[in-house]
Amino acid sequence: MRRAPLWLLVGGCSVAFLAPALAAHPSGSGRIGDDSGAALLQRAADAAEDLDYQGTQFVAFWAEAGSTSAIVEVSHVAGEGSVMRLEPTPQNPAGAVLRSGGPGAPDVVGFDPAALALLKRNYETARTGGDNVAGRAVDVVAVRRPGDSPVARFWLDRETGLVLRREVLDGDGRTLRASAFIRVTFGPTSDRTMDRATAADTPQASGEPLDDAAVAALRDGGWRLPEGLPSGLELFDARLTGAEDESQLHLTYSDGVSTLSLFQQRGRLDTDSLDGFRRIRVGATKVYASTTFPRRVVWSGGGKVFTLVAECQQDTLEGVIAALPHGEAPRGLRSRLRDGFDRVGSWLNPF
C-alpha cells in the first residue's frame, strides 16, 4: 500500500480525510444525454457575481513541451472585483499581484450568460454525480457532444453554487488544463496582505469590438472574417488595431469549450523572427508551430500572415488551419508582365 507523503498531508489539507465518505468519482455515475447541468452552471454564473470569497487555487496546463503549474491566492469582493497573488514558482520566480478592473469587470471564476449560451448550443451539460473539493460537497457537471466522452467538467459548490474546480480534456481523456481551489472560505475578508490599491491591473484586450458594418467593410477590403470555423467554432469577438499596413485583426472563436484566436497582418512571414517554433506539416501544408500551451501556429497565405493561439483539440486545430489560405495568391500574368517590363525599363533607362 502507498504511504501518503508530506505534500498530500499539507497540500491536500484535511479534505483528504473527508473524501472517501463524500466522493463519488465523476465518471462512475450519472446520466448523460440531458441538460441537467445547465441550471447548475447558470447558478454558478450568478454566484460568481454576488459572493465574497477568498482562497488558494492551483492552476495547471499541459502541452507537448511540458507542463505549467502555479499557486494563486485569490480574494474577491462582490461589486469591487478581485485581487490575485501569484506565488513565486521555479517557472516564475518573481510572482505577481494583479487586480481585476472593478464593477463590470470579469470575476475571477465567473462567466457571462452569452458565453454560457454558446456552451449550451454546442454541448450537453449533464450532472454526473457528487464529489468533494477543498473539503466542500460539490456537484459534478460533465460537458460533452452527444454520444462522445466528456471534453470538460465543472465541480460546483453545492451550498453556494460557485465553481470550485474545472478541467478541460483532450480527445483521449487527458487533462489539458485544470484549476481548483485547494482552500476556500466565504464572507468578508480580513486579509490585509491582498491590497487592491497596490496591485497591477490585469491586461485588457486592445481596441474595441467591431460592429457588423465594420466587419462587412473589412471583408470588402480583403480580410478574412469567417462567421464560423470547423468543429462548430463561432466568431464571438472581432477587433482591429493599428492603421493601414500596420493593421492587425484579432478574431476570437469558441464553441463554449474550445477557444481560438486568429490574428491577421498584411505581408509575408518573417520566419527568422520566430523563436521556439518548428516547421511541421499539417495536412497538405506546412506551418510553424510551438509546442507550448496554448498552441501557437503561424504561416503566410494570400498576402496575409496568420497567427493562431489555440486551446482546442488537435483535430480541431488541423481543420481550422486547412480552412484558411496558404501560399501567396497568384497575380494576373498580364499585370505582372506589364509591371515587370516597366520595372526592367526603369533599370535600363538612365533618365
Place this chain on the structure above:
Amino acid sequence: MSHLDDWAAALVDSELTSDERDGALAHLAGCLDCRVVVDDQRRAKAALASAAAAPAQPSADLTARLLAIPTGEHESDSRDVVRRAGAATPAVRPRGSRPWPSRGVRPVPARRSNLRRRALSGISVIGAALAVAVIAGGEAPGQVAPPVGTYVVEHTATTTRLPLQDQVANVVLISHR
C-alpha cells in the same frame, strides 16, 4: 522536502481521488523535480497510447517508391519491348544507369539542325525576358514578424469570460508566456 515519488505514476494514470489529485497538482507548482517526472511519464504514456493505436505501416510515399523499383524480370521485359518496337529509351530504367542505345533513328541533317538550334536559342531568349519581367513585376509583400507573446495576452483577455476559462488561469498563462 518530500516528493510525489510513486504517486506521480498514480497521478498520470488518474488513480488518485479528487483531493489527492488536487494536492499533487498543487505540489507540482512548487516542485520542479516532480514536474519533470510527471511530464516525462505523461509523455511516455501518450507515446505508448499512440503506438498502440496506430501500428507501424510504411508511408504511402515509401510504398509508391518501392513499387516503382523495377525488378530483373520487368527489366528484361522492358528491353524486349524496346527491341521489338525499335524505340530509343524505355520509360523506366534503373536510376544511375545509362540510357538504352538508340536504334532505328535517322540522323538529322546538319542545316536543319542549325536552324532548329537558332530557333531554340531565340525562344530561350524571349522566354528568359518574359521570366525576368514576371519576376520583376511580382510585387512581394513586406515581411512581418508577428508579436506572438502579445497575441497570447490578447487571446486571454478576450476569452476570460468563457465558462472554461478563468482569470486566475489566464493570469498564470500570461506570466508564463
